[in-house]
Amino acid sequence: MAYAIRPFRDDDADALSNLALAAIREIGPQAYSEAQIEAWAARHSGPDMYRRRVAEGAMIFVAADAEDRPVAYALLEPDGHLDRLYNHPDHTRRGLAVQLLLAAETHAANNGLTRLFTEASELARPAFERAGYAVIQRRDLKIGGVPIHNYAMEKRLD
Structure with a gap:
């Protein structure tokens, strides 16, 4: 199947919200407990978040x-x-994850950024590593009172 990387459009918001929730609920159990998945899904933002975040830059x-x-x-x-x-x-x-990260990297470099950073889930960490990100540290935190972890990662662009 052919894929294209493109910028967000307002009419993508519902689809992005739905696909994020599907990823959390269907892929998340490969690395996280049911309680962790439910806590993660409960703090998921709806479609308006995407439009707001783009409006904020x-x-x-x-x-x-x-x-x-x-x-x-x-x-x-x-x-x-x-x-x-x-x-x-x-x-x-x-x-697709690596292609998206490379598109973000190109955009960042073209806009004068010298560093990209993230807090990657257990499941996203391999994609970030394939794209050249390094783990800075494991982060243990709580979402809705439920312990969970992710990884602080970064990539230098200079």
């Missing part, structure tokens, strides 16, 4: 299928923070 890169339906996305904040990277469960293991 974030860039959202969308991987779309041949029918131009969003199947994965990455959200890059103006300071180089990659806040979100989600793949729909039906479109994993196709290199």
